[in-house]
Amino acid sequence: MDFTKVWDVLVVGGGNAALCAAITARRMGASVVVAEHAPKPMRGGNSRHTRNVRALHPAPTNVLTESYLEEEYWDDLLRVTGGRTDEALARMTIRASQHAPGFLEECGVVFQPSLSGTLSLSRTNAFFLGGGKALVNALYRTAEAMGIEILYDTEVQHIAVEEGFAKEAIVSWRGFPERIRFRTVVASSGGFQANREWLRRYWGDAADNFQIRGTPFAQGRVLKDLLGQGVQEVGDPTQFHAVANDARAPMEDGGLAMRLDCVPFSIVVNEEVDRFYDEGEDVWPKRYAIWGRLIAQQPNQRAFAITDSQALMDYLPSVFPPIFAGTIRELAGKLGLDSDKLERVVTEYNDAVRPGTFNGKALDDCRTEGLTPPKSHWARRIEKPPFHAHPLRPGITFTFLGVKVNDRARVMMADGKPSANMFASGEIMAGNILGQGYLAGFGMAIGTVFGRIAGEEAARAARN
Amino acid sequence: MSQATDGINLTAYAAGADSDAPPRVDSTTVAEARRQMEICNACRYCEGYCAVFPAMAMRRAFSEGDLTHLANLCHNCKGCFHSCQYAPPHPFGVNIPATFATIRQESYAEYAVPRAMGRLFERNGTVVAGVSALALTLVLVLVVALQDPAVLWSAQTGTGAFFRVIPYPVMVNLASLTFGWAIVAMILSSWRYWRGTAPRSRLPLSGPAVAEATMDVVLLRNLGGGGHGCNDLDDGFSHTRRWLHQAMAGGFMLCFAATCVGTVYHHMLGWYSPHSFWSLPVQLGTWGGVLLCIGSAGLLYIKAVTDPAPVARRLLGGEVAMLALLFLIGATGLLLLVVRHTGAMGFTLALHLGLVLAFFLVLPYSKMMHAPFRALALLRNAMEKRR
Numbered sequence: 001m002d003f004t005k006v007w008d009v010l011v012v013g014g015g016n017a018a019l020c021a022a023i024t025a026r027r028m029g030a031s032v033v034v035a036e037h038a039p040k041p042m043r044g045g046n047s048r049h050t051r052n053v054r055a056l057h058p059a060p061t062n063v064l065t066e067s068y069l070e071e072e073y074w075d076d077l078l079r080v081t082g083g084r085t086d087e088a089l090a091r092m093t094i095r096a097s098q099h100a101p102g103f104l105e106e107c108g109v110v111f112q113p114s115l116s117g118t119l120s121l122s123r124t125n126a127f128f129l130g131g132g133k134a135l136v137n138a139l140y141r142t143a144e145a146m147g148i149e150i151l152y153d154t155e156v157q158h159i160a161v162e163e164g165f166a167k168e169a170i171v172s173w174r175g176f177p178e179r180i181r182f183r184t185v186v187a188s189s190g191g192f193q194a195n196r197e198w199l200r201r202y203w204g205d206a207a208d209n210f211q212i213r214g215t216p217f218a219q220g221r222v223l224k225d226l227l228g229q230g231v232q233e234v235g236d237p238t239q240f241h242a243v244a245n246d247a248r249a250p251m252e253d254g255g256l257a258m259r260l261d262c263v264p265f266s267i268v269v270n271e272e273v274d275r276f277y278d279e280g281e282d283v284w285p286k287r288y289a290i291w292g293r294l295i296a297q298q299p300n301q302r303a304f305a306i307t308d309s310q311a312l313m314d315y316l317p318s319v320f321p322p323i324f325a326g327t328i329r330e331l332a333g334k335l336g337l338d339s340d341k342l343e344r345v346v347t348e349y350n351d352a353v354r355p356g357t358f359n360g361k362a363l364d365d366c367r368t369e370g371l372t373p374p375k376s377h378w379a380r381r382i383e384k385p386p387f388h389a390h391p392l393r394p395g396i397t398f399t400f401l402g403v404k405v406n407d408r409a410r411v412m413m414a415d416g417k418p419s420a421n422m423f424a425s426g427e428i429m430a431g432n433i434l435g436q437g438y439l440a441g442f443g444m445a446i447g448t449v450f451g452r453i454a455g456e457e458a459a460r461a462a463r464n
Numbered sequence: 465m466s467q468a469t470d471g472i473n474l475t476a477y478a479a480g481a482d483s484d485a486p487p488r489v490d491s492t493t494v495a496e497a498r499r500q501m502e503i504c505n506a507c508r509y510c511e512g513y514c515a516v517f518p519a520m521a522m523r524r525a526f527s528e529g530d531l532t533h534l535a536n537l538c539h540n541c542k543g544c545f546h547s548c549q550y551a552p553p554h555p556f557g558v559n560i561p562a563t564f565a566t567i568r569q570e571s572y573a574e575y576a577v578p579r580a581m582g583r584l585f586e587r588n589g590t591v592v593a594g595v596s597a598l599a600l601t602l603v604l605v606l607v608v609a610l611q612d613p614a615v616l617w618s619a620q621t622g623t624g625a626f627f628r629v630i631p632y633p634v635m636v637n638l639a640s641l642t643f644g645w646a647i648v649a650m651i652l653s654s655w656r657y658w659r660g661t662a663p664r665s666r667l668p669l670s671g672p673a674v675a676e677a678t679m680d681v682v683l684l685r686n687l688g689g690g691g692h693g694c695n696d697l698d699d700g701f702s703h704t705r706r707w708l709h710q711a712m713a714g715g716f717m718l719c720f721a722a723t724c725v726g727t728v729y730h731h732m733l734g735w736y737s738p739h740s741f742w743s744l745p746v747q748l749g750t751w752g753g754v755l756l757c758i759g760s761a762g763l764l765y766i767k768a769v770t771d772p773a774p775v776a777r778r779l780l781g782g783e784v785a786m787l788a789l790l791f792l793i794g795a796t797g798l799l800l801l802v803v804r805h806t807g808a809m810g811f812t813l814a815l816h817l818g819l820v821l822a823f824f825l826v827l828p829y830s831k832m833m834h835a836p837f838r839a840l841a842l843l844r845n846a847m848e849k850r851r
Contacts, residue, residue: 041552041553042554048549049549129690130512130544138699255507255549255550256509257503257550316505316506317506319502319503
């Protein structure tokens, strides 16, 4: 690696958003260097754990069924964010997402027809064959073949910014201090979710109980560095995308398979053996992303999904086996919960269940009456042993605090002026569009769309 | 997911999950395969690669028989390894290709006939190489003992030239005995494998299932990685291994056909070897030998340069020895064609037939068992899909 060279574009980060930017810039003739913090086997940031991209399409494509138009996509986004979004940026992203699968295919990514275990998303989301790591592999192969310089084990520690102009980057290259000179820079280095100290600022000790689902390299170093140098902040720092994870999952990098889909077919209690939310409010693809946050708000950030043998086949199997018991009392004992209270909670719930026809795949008429909180669908009496439980913890995917960008992916300064040569894509700017909540596959849509724009704009700016 | 409920004993599942339950008695590899499959079954990102993952998704718990079936269904395309978010250095250490290769090998040993011969899989490279050396020696010694040693270096021409080196009855009897036994042992092993990996509920055998399994074998669909090929060397995709394997298998079949045609010529038509270059047996044998050499040499090359991470290193000896043996059989056969009118014919023929004898001897105790077991796994999978 030649550290005296002045590169047209430095891309900070090594996930989908970073590589989409790098490849687009290189296609426009720019010289591009990618600084990826992770070593090669762990490259790709959170993209390594992803599976699909949500894409607008007016008609069926080779990988998407039926159609998914702008208004429906926008409605879906509006519902999950509760209106906390930027309509112009969001609609631009939605419209551009139509071309995301095609662009990725050009970069060697292979899509598959969706089969099982995909939360029935085949209409709205295009699935990567083999998942996110296969996508990451394909993008790196393409990038290398195009002559993009890839630096692994390279953490960007500081980008020197003067009056909205980024001058150079101080990096740790395989442990050695170096500087990278460039004309433009694209920040695609993710959120700060793996930085527990930072999370503690907003969540206190609870942060120690958060499982970080994705890459441990998302330390938010560049994000913090930029926000400290006059870059405009966007997004609520306490907001993140989080799911119900298995409490026995590793604290970092457990990936997708740690999530549990059992909630709609269970009752969920916290450590005080209180139910705290309607488990059957809506179909799981529309609700899975709120449960991480719900659990994060419980005592000791723990919860337990409790159900019986009827439910075992209604959700995808878990990596860690459920905890089984012959009686509710015995189950409470194994979970360390108050047995009398758990028996009472289950009895109260069972008494409130109204007869209905169970359908695990749609909003059915199995619900409770006179129970607070209610269980609106899939409510069946918990009575057929063996009973079983899954212990739950919040699994954080990524944080929403980010750098403000305009619709050309250009980083905005606190004084409202656009930066002369800084661009951003991916989770580091997703908070511009996601104020709260999450839509499956939307992170990859934002990453691909803004990655392409950032790469194009950076290459153009480098030329001038 | 109604099919998943079928045949699962919830209480047994519960007992398996309970820490108080007695430890499982399966081999370490089986326990490891089960651990990995339980991760895969919660992830399912690889469902588009091959038949293994949809077959896995039909199950909730994995018996030893299930794991053996899935392992034999696996064609070792390595797509699932290179795309795995849990592959080493991730602490989950998921490595399905290497784990399943080991399970396959254990199943060849477990179902070997006679049972005691299963031990030959422990150091299979040594066994294949050793038997080859012994068989070569035996043939040379027999030639010297039964015939005039001069046949090994003097030119033999005209009808019956080959049999002046190795007498016809010796050749035919040795071949029929060893090859006959190999076929019997392989059929018995396959039967034991089929019974040993049978699911709890009976599956109906149907014409379409047989047709699908046959096409899977002929096209090697499961080395297609869902259409764009498999990970021959690294995370890039290609169809090279698929083509090389079929060249080798096709070449092998052509050589076998050449032998059959030659036998028919000899016994039924009274046409004795050596046959002319343009005759059917020589044409079949020549092209078969060429394909066999290209296929086996190509596969050896891929084995040598491929990313070693998803490879079960302990099994490499047996695999390499078998590929080398097939290559040498093809190469000596072609050499024989070239030198058959010269003084080198006798020695080359002895070499060639010695290697063929070795191949027959080790056949049921070698990597070659993958052929019937995988074909049966494909058949069972086709039947399971139609349940």
